[in-house]
Amino acid sequence: MSSTATYQQIVLASRPQGRVSPGNFRLERVPVPALQDGQVLVRNHYLSLDPYMRMRMEDVKSYAAPQELNAVMVGGTVGEIIESKNSRYKPGDFVAGGFGWSEMGVSDGAGLRRLDPARIPLSAYLGAVGMPGMTAWYGLTQVIGPKAGETVVVSAASGAVGSVVGQLAKLRGCRVVGIAGGREKCAYVVNELGFDACVDYKAGHLLEDLRAAAPDGVDGLFENVGGEGLDACLGLMNPFGRIALCGLIAAYDGEPTVLKNVRMLLTMRLSLRGFIISEHMEFWPQGLAELGDLVAAGKLKYRESIAQGLRSAPEALIGLLRGRNFGKQLVKLVD
Amino acid sequence: MSSTATYQQIVLASRPQGRVSPGNFRLERVPVPALQDGQVLVRNHYLSLDPYMRMRMEDVKSYAAPQELNAVMVGGTVGEIIESKNSRYKPGDFVAGGFGWSEMGVSDGAGLRRLDPARIPLSAYLGAVGMPGMTAWYGLTQVIGPKAGETVVVSAASGAVGSVVGQLAKLRGCRVVGIAGGREKCAYVVNELGFDACVDYKAGHLLEDLRAAAPDGVDGLFENVGGEGLDACLGLMNPFGRIALCGLIAAYDGEPTVLKNVRMLLTMRLSLRGFIISEHMEFWPQGLAELGDLVAAGKLKYRESIAQGLRSAPEALIGLLRGRNFGKQLVKLVD
Numbered sequence: 001m002s003s004t005a006t007y008q009q010i011v012l013a014s015r016p017q018g019r020v021s022p023g024n025f026r027l028e029r030v031p032v033p034a035l036q037d038g039q040v041l042v043r044n045h046y047l048s049l050d051p052y053m054r055m056r057m058e059d060v061k062s063y064a065a066p067q068e069l070n071a072v073m074v075g076g077t078v079g080e081i082i083e084s085k086n087s088r089y090k091p092g093d094f095v096a097g098g099f100g101w102s103e104m105g106v107s108d109g110a111g112l113r114r115l116d117p118a119r120i121p122l123s124a125y126l127g128a129v130g131m132p133g134m135t136a137w138y139g140l141t142q143v144i145g146p147k148a149g150e151t152v153v154v155s156a157a158s159g160a161v162g163s164v165v166g167q168l169a170k171l172r173g174c175r176v177v178g179i180a181g182g183r184e185k186c187a188y189v190v191n192e193l194g195f196d197a198c199v200d201y202k203a204g205h206l207l208e209d210l211r212a213a214a215p216d217g218v219d220g221l222f223e224n225v226g227g228e229g230l231d232a233c234l235g236l237m238n239p240f241g242r243i244a245l246c247g248l249i250a251a252y253d254g255e256p257t258v259l260k261n262v263r264m265l266l267t268m269r270l271s272l273r274g275f276i277i278s279e280h281m282e283f284w285p286q287g288l289a290e291l292g293d294l295v296a297a298g299k300l301k302y303r304e305s306i307a308q309g310l311r312s313a314p315e316a317l318i319g320l321l322r323g324r325n326f327g328k329q330l331v332k333l334v335d
Numbered sequence: 336m337s338s339t340a341t342y343q344q345i346v347l348a349s350r351p352q353g354r355v356s357p358g359n360f361r362l363e364r365v366p367v368p369a370l371q372d373g374q375v376l377v378r379n380h381y382l383s384l385d386p387y388m389r390m391r392m393e394d395v396k397s398y399a400a401p402q403e404l405n406a407v408m409v410g411g412t413v414g415e416i417i418e419s420k421n422s423r424y425k426p427g428d429f430v431a432g433g434f435g436w437s438e439m440g441v442s443d444g445a446g447l448r449r450l451d452p453a454r455i456p457l458s459a460y461l462g463a464v465g466m467p468g469m470t471a472w473y474g475l476t477q478v479i480g481p482k483a484g485e486t487v488v489v490s491a492a493s494g495a496v497g498s499v500v501g502q503l504a505k506l507r508g509c510r511v512v513g514i515a516g517g518r519e520k521c522a523y524v525v526n527e528l529g530f531d532a533c534v535d536y537k538a539g540h541l542l543e544d545l546r547a548a549a550p551d552g553v554d555g556l557f558e559n560v561g562g563e564g565l566d567a568c569l570g571l572m573n574p575f576g577r578i579a580l581c582g583l584i585a586a587y588d589g590e591p592t593v594l595k596n597v598r599m600l601l602t603m604r605l606s607l608r609g610f611i612i613s614e615h616m617e618f619w620p621q622g623l624a625e626l627g628d629l630v631a632a633g634k635l636k637y638r639e640s641i642a643q644g645l646r647s648a649p650e651a652l653i654g655l656l657r658g659r660n661f662g663k664q665l666v667k668l669v670d
Contacts, residue, residue, distance in 0.1 A: 266609040274601040
């Protein structure tokens with residue numbers, strides 16, 4: 001690799017005031033660094049775009065330090081090793097890493113996960129067999145703990161996390177109700193993913209539709225969105241219901257979620273827990289084994305929205321925050 | 336006991352529309368029934384008034400069936416057996432029972448708890464060594480699980496539940512901050528009960544005062560009240576904080592609690608659990624043993640507001656819902 005070779009990356013140029021705009025980002029071209037002993041150079045094939053990125057763009061007290069200004073935007077990636085001075089990896093190996101919004105990355109091997117694209121499509125390691133899949137697996141099995149016959153509601157049901165939550169809950173014998181935006185997504189959730197029902201929050205009668213879709217009430221809620229949907233579900237919870245709070249995407253880029261059905265938390269003796277999957281790494285081997293087997297066997301379906309080229313990432317993230325994606329949002333970084 | 340003897344009881348005459356009023360209750364005089372084999376007749380000495388009664392007066396979906404109209408108002412009592420056809424009890428024995436707003440009660444012995452007024456004052460069995468004490472014990476030890484050095488916030492801190500929560504948390508090495516209404520209650524909470532600080536929510540700068548009283552943030556919140564205090568505490572929670580949701584008294588008789596700091600539940604990975612102490616009877620022997628020992632040894636302090644005579648119960652309950660009581664609210668039923 002010549003020292004004059006370059007690649008592109010995107011940094012955070014400014015923090016959003018209100019909604020994210022393309023001007024919050026800046027595309028840069030930087031030289032490919034020379035490798036030190038023990039290092040590998042990775043050409044990233046796919047970048048994962050995820051709602052948590054919105055929260056990291058702000059300078060507020062949260063579970064992670066805010067994204068630094070003028071630093072490469074955070075993000076999960078999968079790619080191919082194209083140069084190696086590390087005895088454990090050779091060119092042609094595929095790995096998952098956290099190289100951010102960048103066409104290339106350098107690593108000493110720490111935090112890399114070796115992939116098997118002959119068994120599972122490379123991009124799935126950023127979705128159903130990656131962080132979103134593990135988020136679904138952990139929240140469902142460790143926070144909700146569903147029993148056969150119970151009703152589980154999942155918001156953002158056609159998305160990378162929600163689609164896995166619902167399919168795993170169906171495999172565990174639950175009645176599964178999704179919430180999604182628009183008839184097309186709802187049809188996909190029921191017809192392709194096999195949910196029992198899906199409520200279109202854009203149709204304008206969310207509470208009535210939810211009540212009809214969950215006639216026995218709600219035992220488990222996997223919440224990705226917040227906003228009115230969360231409040232409506234709260235009002236339908238059964239005694240001893242469990243709520244896995246995974247995201248509040250409705251509030252990341254707009255109005256904060258306000259809860260009115262607070263009384264249900266007491267009267268129904270509900271449990272609610274917020275969680276961040278990166279703090280529960282001890283569950284990843286078990287969860288990824290189940291998820292990988294299901295994807296390899298064709299029993300866990302997923303859908304992807306793929307933007308082409310790093311330059312498209314800002315608009316793709318903005319679309320994700322508006323619910324314009326359909327399934328896991330990725331950016332393809334190679335032709 | 337002559338069959339023409341009578342006693343008084345109070346029934347629910349109508350459900351409150353908005354705030355509770357004296358007209359929602361009706362005092363009745365009824366004949367003392369003749370005992371069947373196995374039964375005892377109890378003269379109640381004290382009736383306990385508790386916030387949960389407000390919720391039971393409404394006909395809404397909740398953890399318990401609503402209080403029936405024209406039936407004796409629910410409530411815990413302590414009293415003396417004055418007649419017995421049950422071999423396990425004799426006149427002069429003291430028992431706790433759930434005879435409601437009534438001067439007397441008949442029982443076959445099921446649900447009675449034998450008391451030892453020589454060791455512990457009779458009225459304390461309705462407070463620190465009764466249901467409120469157990470509510471405090473369970474929520475603190477089983478929901479919050481405080482560690483020495485952590486900060487625990489308790490609302491309604493001078494009340495029957497809150498006062499026990501704070502003293503138990505102090506015994507476990509926590510920094511304890513109370514919230515109470517008015518300077519007199521706050522002074523009592525700090526000077527008599529030994530809390531580290533107490534914030535007066537009526538002073539008009541709750542959030543600032545809470546922040547000053549909990550400079551290291553809040554690890555455990557025992558919530559009895561709801562309303563602005565809950566939202567303010569949410570904003571100060573530390574990562575992995577635990578919230579025991581025990582009551583929403585602010586909303587029982589007025590405006591529902593609205594939560595705005597919902598995002599903290601996610602970003603701080605908080606756990607929140609609503610609970611009802613009567614569903615955790617398996618913990619009562621352990622909890623009452625600790626509470627009884629502490630009260631008998633003078634290490635657990637409490638304060639009582641005692642209304643005189645059954646007729647005073649409606650106004651006393653209304654006062655409790657407005658925070659006019661100071662400590663455990665009781666009604667004394669004997670001269």
